[in-house]
Amino acid sequence: xxxxxxxxxxxxxxxxxxxxxxxxxxxxxxxxxxxxxxxxxxxxxxxxxxxxxxxxxxxxxxxxxxxxxxxxxxxxxxxxxxxxxxxxxxxxxxxxxxxxxxxxxxxxxxxxxxxxxxxxxxxxxxxxxxxxxxxxxxxxxxxxxxxxxxxxxxxxxxxxxxxxxxxxxxxxxxxxxxxxxxxxxxxxxxxxxxxxxxxxxxxxxxx
Amino acid sequence: xxxxxxxxxxxxxxxxxxxxxxxxxxxxxxxxxxxxxxxxxxxxxxxxxxxxxxxxxxxxxxxxxxxxxxxxxxxxxxxxxxxxxxxxxxxxxxxxxxxxxxxxxxxxxxxxxxxxxxxxxxxxxxxxxxxxxxxxxxxxxxxxxxxxxxxxxxxxxxxxxxxxxxxxxxxxxxxxxxxxxxxxxxxxxxxxxxxxxxxxxxxxxxxxxxxxxxxxxxxxxxxxxxxxxxxxxxxxxxxxxxxxxxxxxxxxxxxxxxxxxxxxxxxxxxxxxxxxxxxxxxxxxxxxxxxxxxxxxxxxxxxxxxxxxxxxxxxxxxxxxxxxxxxxxxxxxxxxxxxxxxxxxxxxxxxxxxxxxxxxxxxxxxxxxxxxxxx
Numbered sequence: 001x002x003x004x005x006x007x008x009x010x011x012x013x014x015x016x017x018x019x020x021x022x023x024x025x026x027x028x029x030x031x032x033x034x035x036x037x038x039x040x041x042x043x044x045x046x047x048x049x050x051x052x053x054x055x056x057x058x059x060x061x062x063x064x065x066x067x068x069x070x071x072x073x074x075x076x077x078x079x080x081x082x083x084x085x086x087x088x089x090x091x092x093x094x095x096x097x098x099x100x101x102x103x104x105x106x107x108x109x110x111x112x113x114x115x116x117x118x119x120x121x122x123x124x125x126x127x128x129x130x131x132x133x134x135x136x137x138x139x140x141x142x143x144x145x146x147x148x149x150x151x152x153x154x155x156x157x158x159x160x161x162x163x164x165x166x167x168x169x170x171x172x173x174x175x176x177x178x179x180x181x182x183x184x185x186x187x188x189x190x191x192x193x194x195x196x197x198x199x200x201x202x203x204x205x206x207x
Numbered sequence: 208x209x210x211x212x213x214x215x216x217x218x219x220x221x222x223x224x225x226x227x228x229x230x231x232x233x234x235x236x237x238x239x240x241x242x243x244x245x246x247x248x249x250x251x252x253x254x255x256x257x258x259x260x261x262x263x264x265x266x267x268x269x270x271x272x273x274x275x276x277x278x279x280x281x282x283x284x285x286x287x288x289x290x291x292x293x294x295x296x297x298x299x300x301x302x303x304x305x306x307x308x309x310x311x312x313x314x315x316x317x318x319x320x321x322x323x324x325x326x327x328x329x330x331x332x333x334x335x336x337x338x339x340x341x342x343x344x345x346x347x348x349x350x351x352x353x354x355x356x357x358x359x360x361x362x363x364x365x366x367x368x369x370x371x372x373x374x375x376x377x378x379x380x381x382x383x384x385x386x387x388x389x390x391x392x393x394x395x396x397x398x399x400x401x402x403x404x405x406x407x408x409x410x411x412x413x414x415x416x417x418x419x420x421x422x423x424x425x426x427x428x429x430x431x432x433x434x435x436x437x438x439x440x441x442x443x444x445x446x447x448x449x450x451x452x453x454x455x456x457x458x459x460x461x462x463x464x465x466x467x468x469x470x471x472x473x474x475x476x477x478x479x480x481x482x483x484x485x486x487x488x489x490x491x492x493x494x495x496x497x498x499x500x501x502x503x504x505x506x507x508x509x510x511x512x513x514x515x516x517x518x519x520x521x522x523x524x525x526x527x528x529x530x531x532x533x534x535x536x537x538x539x540x541x542x543x544x545x546x547x548x549x550x551x552x553x554x555x556x557x558x559x560x561x562x563x564x565x566x567x568x569x570x571x572x573x574x575x576x577x578x579x580x581x582x
Binding site: 057 | 516534537538541542544546547548549550551553570571574575577578
């Protein structure tokens, strides 16, 4: 699958596959709007984004994606409960200050939430920590300790435990190492975890 | 993207539209006759489906773009309107009209009152933003246009944009309110009141009946000086003037020493040559009285316009119409489930940015309007 000749990032492809056609979608920290553009054009979704970065919102405009240049930590209060079928929090959850509040608000405005984040417990990170004694730098965690936008460092196992504690239902979990799906020991071998979650209810079977 | 060699339209002419009927005002009074001065740029297509209405701010006029044949300065939004610009006249037919209550060709307090044969002065009825928009709707229909691609404007122009959405949603595909508010804050009302008091304190004002005598130029100039301060920012003033001292020797103790003082005086003195003091009173009142939500929720207003797509723009250094006021508009759009984009442009120009930040606005507006050109 490609988007006007551009290759699609593996995490975008996973999220694209999860979201059904004609859904109402909000992408928090939507970057240059490529995922939203893909969804709106190929799945006829009604998707919009929130993004604070100046250059990224310029790109969104070029792609014809509706975006609000706002901070996601304040921008969510604008929406009524369950305004969206899917809210995407890809590569942005680990960068917000009030993570719990954002997650709670996200679950309020969306029926489903898709969370994607770099796995801090990836084996290469562990090796760098254990043998090198250094803060890990990997493909999914590319920055040095002093210039990383990430405020929270979490592993796949951390997030699963968190969902259980907060009674959030994990409906789907997909683990990636580059383009490859990881099914065996994801907390060790996956660079990225992508979760489809919703508020716990009667169908709560923590996965 | 910015084109460095932008061209302006030559030989633009102001035209005049006369309403066939009285204009019933929000106050209940009737205004008649009513004339609207307007200009157009580009070509209206056969389907009459490529028209955009741009709306001017407090002291603007119908001359939004290009050159009049006898003048060497361009219209107030020439950076934005023309071939290849944000409002691309190769694609769109752009219309701009002077508001009623104004003094640049549309009916206002300096027009002749048919009852007396003299200029209205304060006998001119109070007009509102809604009245201005109602008058414009007659012009648009008079041009044979049923649906506008877009209504766009900054400051008071943005208020008219919002009022268009409230009053004629079925006539619009999209709305671009820039550096504006759905209602004035007490601070905005306060600045307007100081301007009005400056005019009315000028003995030449004579309760508004000065048309056959000397007009209140001192008062109006002071009002304009206050306005200019609010249109700039701390940074833009520091960049433009610093604490630079005027080169010429001061004539008396309190003559201007600093360039910023000289600049404000110059702007004030120039303004009185082109603007009517009573119009300033009427229009600032219309601004202060504007409240799109009518004391209630904006969301309700926007719910009546489900198909209008919004592009909202604010500027970081604008402290007269701060970004929070634009965010309130965006929030109401979202609650009404409208399609909305919001950009907060990083400019140091203050409120004036909507007139000056051409490149950034062109990027966002140009790309936004593409949606309607491809349709």
